[in-house]
Amino acid sequence: MHLTATERSKLLRVARMEPHLQFMCGPLLKFDTIESGHTWLGAALVVTADSGSIYEPHPKLSYEWDPDKLTPSTLRPHPADPHSTVLPGLPISATVSNGSAMVQEMPGPNARKEDAYGQDIFVYAGTGGTFTFWRFMIRIPLGDHEMEITYRINNGQAINFYVPGRRQNMRWAAHSCNGFSAGVNPDDFRGPGFQSGYDPLWFDLLGHHAETPYHALVGGGDQLYCDSLMREPEMQGWVSKMRPEEKKQHPLTEEIRICIDRFLFNHYCQAFRRGAFARANCSIPMVNMCDDHDPDDMQQAPVFRQIGARGYFFFLLFQCFINPEFDGLSDAPGKHVYKSLIIGKEGPYIPLPSHSFLVNMGPQTALLMLDCRAERRKDRICSSFEYDRVFQQLRLLPPTVEHLVVMVGIPIAYPRMVFLESALESKFNPLVALGRNGSLGLSGFVNKFNADAELLDDLNDHWTARSHKKERNWLIEQMQLIARTQRLRVSWLSGDVHCAAVGVLKTHKPNKKEPEVPIDIDHRYMINVVTSAIVNTPPPGGVLTMVNSLSTKTHKTLHYAETDECMMPLFGTDTDGSSRKQKYVMGKRNWCSIDWDRSNGNIHFTLQIEKKKGLGDTAPYPTFAPPPGWSRS
Known part of the structure; x- marks a missing residue:
C-alpha cells in the first residue's frame, strides 16, 4: 500500500488528548466486583498537574465494546509511550493492527459506547503546584x-482491558513485593534488553496476558517500598536520633508533615508510571491490599504515627481509588461507591478504619482481601468487630460460589521458627547487644527504630508467632466452619516472605494406619499458596536451607481441632529441569496465575518461577484446590 507523506503522518500521528491533560500518574484501573452476576464494576484513576491541564470541558473517559466480537488480546501502548499511535477521528474500535499498517474496522450493530466524567476526589498541593486526582466510575x-473493553481519556491514547463472560470465572494474576529492599542494587536483577531490574517478571506476566488475558491483577502487599523516605533531608533530625526514647519524643514539625506527603505523592507517581508495571496497571484492573506488619512502641511516636496515617491514606488513594474524606466511612448498601468494601474499626495507630474487600470473581469464585494492617496491635491482627463484619458478608455469598480465596499478606500455613524467635528476643543474645552498641559493624543487625533484632521484627509479623498463634488457630477454625456449612472450598493466598511455597491444612488422622480423608470431601483441606516476590531479592541460601528443613515437620498445633499442617513438596525439579533436594520452598522471584477449570471445578494456582535471574522467563509450578465434595449444612 503506497501512502503519501501527508497520509502517513495522519495515519501514524501520536494520540493527543483534547483538551490536554498533563498526567503525573495513570491511567490506573481498579476492579471492584461483579454485581448481581451480570454487571462489571470498576474505576480508572489519573493524577494531573493543574498548571499543565485544561479542565473545560470536564475530563472524560470514554469506553466501548462489542458484545458480538471475539477479539484476540492486543496489548496497547501506555500513554507515556512516545510512539503510541491511533487513527484520528475514528471510533476506538475502528483502529486495529494488521501487520505494520493500520486498517479500519467498523463496529458491529450491537457495539456500545459509554462516557464517564471525572470526579475530583483529592487535590495534592506541593511546592511544584497543585495536582488533581480524577476518578472515573465504570459499569x-x-x-x-x-469482551475486550477499550478506553481513552479526553480522546487520547486507546488502551484495552478484558472482562469475563457472564457465566465465566475470572482469570487473575497475583503478586507481592513489587520493589527492592534498602541495600539491594536493582541492576543486579536487570538482564539484557531490560531497562531496570523491576521489569523482567512484569514483562513475563504481560506476555502471559497477551496470550490469554487476565481479568484482574491482585496485589498481596508491598506494591510500593517506601524505605527511601528515611533519606529525605527533613527526616534526618529524627532518623539520626540513636536512642529509641529520643525518637519517641521528637516533635512532628510542619516541615516533616510536608515532607511525608511530598515523598509519598512523588514516589507513587514515579513507581506506578514506571516500566512494565505501568503497562500492567493500566490494562489489567487491580485489586490491592496492604502488607501486614506488627506495630511496636515506636508507633506511638508522633513522627511514626504520621508516617503510618499518611501511608495508609495514600495507599487507599493510589491503590484503591478511595478518599475517605470524599467517599465517607459507611459501607451500608448504597452508601459507598464500592460494593465490595467492608469497613471495620479504627486501629490504635492508624486514624482510619480497616478496609477489607469481598470480591465476586465469577459464578463459582470469590476473593476476600482481609485488611490485617489498619487495626493491628502487637497482640492482635484484626479486631472482633472486623471479623464479625467479614463473616457477616461471607454468609451472604451466592450459593453458586464454591471457591473462596482468602488473601492475607503474610502466610498462615508456613514453617515455624520459634527457636529463632526465642533466641533473638533474649537479652543475652550477644549479636543484639553488639548491634545496639554499633560494635563490630553489626548495627544493621538491629532495627534502626526500636533497636530490636531486625529479623525478629519480621518473625513477629507471622501468624505463627507466639503473640498471634491463638488468633490464627481460631481464624482457621472459623474458616473450616464456614467451609463446611456454606459448602465452600477455602484456599489462602499470601506473599511477604520473598519465596514461593504451598502450605497445607487437612484433617488429622490419629491412627496412621487409617487412610487420609480424600481431599475432595475434606472441608478442612486448605492450601496456602505463597507468591513472593515479583521484584525483590530472595532470602540468602542459608535461610532457604533452614526453612526447607523446617518444612518437613508436620505440626500438632491444631490437632485439638482435628487438623494437620504440612508443606507441599512442589519443587522437586528446578527451573532448569534438574532435581532438587529442597522441595518445599523455592527462593526465586515469582508471581502466580489463578484460573478456574470448567471441566472439573478445580481452581488452579500456577506459580511462575523465574528461571534465571533478570532474564524475564519463568517456569510453571501448578497446584490446585478441588471443589467442595460435601453438601451445605
Missing part, C-alpha cells in the same frame, strides 16, 4: 463471552 453489562 459494563457482561455478555455471553469474554
